[in-house]
Amino acid sequence: MPGVGQSGPVTDQRSVAIWRDGVAVAVPAEEPVVTAADQGLVRGDGAFESVAVIDGATPHLADHLARLVRSAALLEIPHPGDGVWRALVDAVLAEWPTGTEGVVRLLLTRGPGGGAPPTALALLAPVPAETLRQRSTGVSVVSLSLGVPADFRSRAPWLLGGAKTLSYAVNMAAYRHAARLGADDVVLTSLEGQLLEGPTSTVAWAADGTLHTPPLDTGILAGTTVARLFERADAAGWPTARTAGTVDDLHAADAVWLLSGVRGAAPVHTLDGVRRGDAGLTVRVRELLAG
Numbered sequence: 001m002p003g004v005g006q007s008g009p010v011t012d013q014r015s016v017a018i019w020r021d022g023v024a025v026a027v028p029a030e031e032p033v034v035t036a037a038d039q040g041l042v043r044g045d046g047a048f049e050s051v052a053v054i055d056g057a058t059p060h061l062a063d064h065l066a067r068l069v070r071s072a073a074l075l076e077i078p079h080p081g082d083g084v085w086r087a088l089v090d091a092v093l094a095e096w097p098t099g100t101e102g103v104v105r106l107l108l109t110r111g112p113g114g115g116a117p118p119t120a121l122a123l124l125a126p127v128p129a130e131t132l133r134q135r136s137t138g139v140s141v142v143s144l145s146l147g148v149p150a151d152f153r154s155r156a157p158w159l160l161g162g163a164k165t166l167s168y169a170v171n172m173a174a175y176r177h178a179a180r181l182g183a184d185d186v187v188l189t190s191l192e193g194q195l196l197e198g199p200t201s202t203v204a205w206a207a208d209g210t211l212h213t214p215p216l217d218t219g220i221l222a223g224t225t226v227a228r229l230f231e232r233a234d235a236a237g238w239p240t241a242r243t244a245g246t247v248d249d250l251h252a253a254d255a256v257w258l259l260s261g262v263r264g265a266a267p268v269h270t271l272d273g274v275r276r277g278d279a280g281l282t283v284r285v286r287e288l289l290a291g
């Protein structure tokens with residue numbers, strides 16, 4: 001399998017596989033795999049998933065594949081079927097060292113057009129060191145407005161609320177803005193100041209003995225990690241709720257986390273320049289998410 005699992009520093013390691021002529025083909029990581037006309041490249045017209053690789057496996061793949069089906073439907077891109085993604089994941093994992101935590105990006109684009117099929121490919125890379133650091137030591141966060149009313153995206157299908165699209169330029173710009181303000185991450189809010197999500201994470205907070213996260217009708221992404229956490233918390237007797245909160249609610253909360261499949265639960269230790277604690281609850285959240 002050329003290019004997969006070649007020797008060299010783990011941090012430089014990448015594995016790539018593309019769906020071609022009905023099979024998953026592993027290709028050298030530095031080899032071009034899409035044409036310049038691919039609409040994923042030209043317009044960011046596509047969907048993706050970031051799937052955690054733990055101990056050489058993808059335990060939460062099914063949840064991500066379910067969301068990719070929904071994203072493809074919202075974008076009106078033909079979905080190639082879960083078997084394609086499973087074959088691509090197997091191809092990139094084939095020679096991955098079990099001890100290296102990774103992230104597989106599954107990319108589905110509209111393709112180059114002209115009757116060509118959508119592009120489906122997988123890219124596996126190690127989890128960035130900075131993500132690992134934030135997971136253990138927490139994050140400083142600033143709140144930034146997305147400028148959209150909280151109830152708008154649910155009645156504006158052209159805004160693709162709830163779809164995990166490839167168009168993350170705004171999300172990445174929010175990170176750069178946060179960095180200029182001296183922060184690690186962002187909590188996006190609606191025009192009226194209602195909590196939405198992070199650029200690549202779900203916001204959750206603990207208050208009044210309950211775990212809270214914003215409602216999905218705000219157009220945020222349905223996070224697979226928060227779904228898993230809430231299901232397990234409910235089962236363990238820790239109530240959960242979808243709550244229309246504000247940044248003030250986060251300041252008043254016992255703990256605040258940014259959640260995602262790759263980062264797990266990163267406790268927010270600073271919000272808009274104000275230090276805050278986690279009341280010892282992060283340990284409990286991590287226990288629930290483990291396994």
Ligand SMILES: Cc1ncc(COP(=O)(O)O)c(C=O)c1O
Pocket residue numbers: 050197198199200201202221222223224225226259260261262
């Ligand atoms: C915008 C956005 N919200 C939420 C999440 C968290 O989703 P998940 O828990 O499925 O990783 C992500 C990460 O993929 C994201 O990009």
